[in-house]
Amino acid sequence: MEDEEPPRLLEVSSPEPEAGPSTSSKDQYDRPKIPLTLLTGYLGAGKSTLLDYILKEEHGYKIAVCMNDFGDTTDIEAKSLTLSDPNSQQTTTEFLSLPNGCLCCSFKDMGIAAIEEMVANAPGGIDWVMVELTGVADPGPIVRSFWANEEMGDLILDGVVCVVDSRNVQKQLAEQRDGDEINECQKQVACADVILLNKLDLVTKDQMKEVESTIRTINPTLKVHHTTHSRMPLSDLFNLRAFSDPTAITSAQQQDDDHVNEHKHDGEECSHPSHIKTESHTNGIKTVLIPLPLLNQEQYLRLNEFLESLLWESKILPSKSPSPEILRSKGYILLEDGREYVLQGVADLFELKELPDISNQAGTSDDNNGKVVFIGKGVGEEIKNALIDFVGI
Incomplete structure (x- = not known):
């Protein structure tokens, strides 16, 4: 009978946790998410110029950039992820493979998982991730993929930034598709949270006003910046919280009101969204x-x-x-x-x-x-x- 009795439980003190980052589920839940920005824009708008600026400028952020390393084409199967370290004069580059194509009309969960894994393994951690889409990409499905999967890993969708070629955007917006389908440039503007009206040096002041009016007509909730060579304070692109901040609409609306006040003439109101x-x-x-x-x-x-x-x-x-x-x-x-x-x-x-x-x-x-x-x-x-x-x- 004594052999059949259950063994007594012994009280054992738990070992002291080792110093270093905690891996408890609570700590993982409380750990701040890393904001991820989707960068879109039609062919030749200046996306690569912006990324080059991000990677070379001394801005103080540690940024992971997932870019189309060989240009804006739809048959690229490798993307480079470049880490920009403010504490170093150098950048490091790794490659991830997206077997079913580039960041274009569709984005597979495996692509998100690959980016998350590379970000998690980045030495010293990072502050921000920027993912470049191709110039012919419809950002809608890609935004949906990141948004629907933002609870996975440490990434959270922060916003969609669109670079616009101010000299050619009117023609790009007017391009017709079969069956009166919405074209890619229109979709990029409609889905964006922030617009960079780029190539300011190549248009007149009146042309820029016309471009901005057209862009705001399509999407009146945008925050608009005028840029030359895609240069601007990166703090205005970082931590947008476009999918969670209630002031995103009101801030853009206030910017619209300021824009209208600047362009009133002869006591008349501008025709504006x-x-x-x-x-x-x-x-x-x-x-x-x-x-x-x-x-x-x-x-x-x-x-x-x-x-x-x-x-x-x-x-x-x-x-x-x-x-x-x-x-x-x-x-x-x-x-x-x-x-x-x-x-x-x-x-x-x-x-x-x-x-x-x-x-x-x-x-x-x-x-x-x-x-x-x-x-x-x-x-x-x-x-x-x-x-x-x-x-x-």
């Missing part, structure tokens, strides 16, 4: 900005239902009429009980994220004005009127 809520452009791309009052809980749930039908089922409630092609969605929603949400969407993927203690954040709007912005082909008054009717505002 901040004054015109819907504006058409090449191939039917339009933007609609819908102001929102404070919503009660029922109205918030109806707004969510409207978004699900619009973006998931391509139906406009309450009539269930076919939805236009939505490229980008953004919003800032305030509830009567004090809760606040930010809406981010790319194509049919969207998120309504509650923002805790937002009233204490600098730059938060204090005018109790919410808004929803849709950018896409054929959006306009129909969506605006349907949302107002269905939500009951």
Whole structure:
């Protein structure tokens, strides 16, 4: 009988943890995410010039750059990841293999995993990752891939930066596709969070005003910078938090208002998206900005239902009429009980994220004005009127 008794448990003191980084799940969860920027722009806009500037300038960041090492072509199967170290005069380069093509019209999970692995193994860690897309890339599917997988590893999607050739962008935007399809340049502008209007030295002041007006017409939520040789303070491209910061829309709107004030003439208002809520452009791309009052809980749930039908089922409630092609969605929603949400969407993927203690954040709007912005082909008054009717505002 004594042999069948269970053995006594002995009390053993746990060894002291070794010095160095903790690997506990809690520490991994609390560890700050590394922001990742997607860099897009049409052929010849100046993406490679910007990356060259990032890698050579003494800016104080440790940056990993995943770049198209052999130029903007669609058949490259190797990309270089270059680490820029502010404490060293040198950069180091490694290569990752993307077997199914370049960072172009699709981006496989294996590509994300490869970047995460290389970043994790970077000596001394890094501050920022920038991934260059090809000049003919549709950024939408790639943004969705990174956004949907941002809970994997240490990376988090920080924003989409688009470099524009100010001298040629009007012609690029006007290029026609079969069946009146939206072209790549239009998609790049529509999906971006920040625009660099590059080659300022090659256009006149009036031409630059026209380019900026066109760009803002397509995407009025952009933060716009004028550059020559793609040079600008990198702090304006870093830590954008474009997919989580509720001030992203209000900041861009304030920049729009400043732009309008600068270009008033003879007492007249500029024709500008901040004054015109819907504006058409090449191939039917339009933007609609819908102001929102404070919503009660029922109205918030109806707004969510409207978004699900619009973006998931391509139906406009309450009539269930076919939805236009939505490229980008953004919003800032305030509830009567004090809760606040930010809406981010790319194509049919969207998120309504509650923002805790937002009233204490600098730059938060204090005018109790919410808004929803849709950018896409054929959006306009129909969506605006349907949302107002269905939500009951």
